[in-house]
Amino acid sequence: MYGFDALILDVDGTLADTERDGHRRAFDAAFAEVGLDWNWSEALYGELLAITGGKERIRHYIERWRPAFPKPGDFDEFIADLHRRKTRHYLELLGRGEIPLREGVIRLLRQARDAGVRLAIATTTTPENVSTLLTCSAGAEVEGWFEVIAAGDVVPAKKPAPDIFHLALDELRLPPRACVAIEDSANGIRSALGAGLQALLVTVNDYTQDQDFSAAALVTDGLGEPDAPVTVLQGTLEGSDHIDLAALDAMHRRIYSDKRV
Numbered sequence: 001m002y003g004f005d006a007l008i009l010d011v012d013g014t015l016a017d018t019e020r021d022g023h024r025r026a027f028d029a030a031f032a033e034v035g036l037d038w039n040w041s042e043a044l045y046g047e048l049l050a051i052t053g054g055k056e057r058i059r060h061y062i063e064r065w066r067p068a069f070p071k072p073g074d075f076d077e078f079i080a081d082l083h084r085r086k087t088r089h090y091l092e093l094l095g096r097g098e099i100p101l102r103e104g105v106i107r108l109l110r111q112a113r114d115a116g117v118r119l120a121i122a123t124t125t126t127p128e129n130v131s132t133l134l135t136c137s138a139g140a141e142v143e144g145w146f147e148v149i150a151a152g153d154v155v156p157a158k159k160p161a162p163d164i165f166h167l168a169l170d171e172l173r174l175p176p177r178a179c180v181a182i183e184d185s186a187n188g189i190r191s192a193l194g195a196g197l198q199a200l201l202v203t204v205n206d207y208t209q210d211q212d213f214s215a216a217a218l219v220t221d222g223l224g225e226p227d228a229p230v231t232v233l234q235g236t237l238e239g240s241d242h243i244d245l246a247a248l249d250a251m252h253r254r255i256y257s258d259k260r261v
């Protein structure tokens, strides 16, 4: 038995490295489709990731990087149209199986499922992006493993606001201490902490590795596999040399006994 009942997972950067070769390329394809010569380089996109949410990111880009761009009368609809195009390109790219899940993800999900640990998602991205990623990169049955998928515009404010984690907890009907959250970014950690979650694992990626994760319980370079140990970047990994339920349980117990909450 484990000291927690559910895992709440982020999607972009956590389940899969979707940003550089997925979302970024889809934004560029949408811009090209409407005749805009905007290209988001890998480095610029790293900066733009500070703004979560595709529509919010486009708006920020125009305001910060294209101040001379003549905004159309209905600017909100202009952005929404660009974003719909971007989502279509992103779904096509996922449909071609171009974005694999990160190492260890399927193993951990399967272990949780076998152990009766409930699974939830808390993400900023558009809901269709989640189901298509899971279906095309993990398998047709995997979306059904998640009891709760909290995604996109269903909450008033995106990460780093806590709304999406609050929604996931509400739908799970669990208190924060009954859950472990897995994230890849500082915005995600702020969001989870704001909703009261404390057992927080960060699996960094190229875009997030230099962010401040001092509030996280454990930071590693991924989930690893039994024959591929992880590198620990912050905190202590106990119970395993890769991330499995035993390692998450040790982390969860340590957090709650240390903090006496």
Ligand code: XBP
Binding pocket: 010, 011, 012, 013, 019, 023, 051, 052, 053, 054, 055, 122, 123, 124, 125, 126, 129, 159, 185, 187, 188
């Ligand atoms: C992910 C995001 C998303 C995607 C784009 O943040 O910021 O905006 O980049 O998705 P997190 P949409 O991993 O912290 O949830 O374009 O569908 O919004």
Ligand code: MG
Binding pocket: 010, 011, 012, 013, 014, 183, 184, 185, 188
């Ligand atoms: Mg993320």
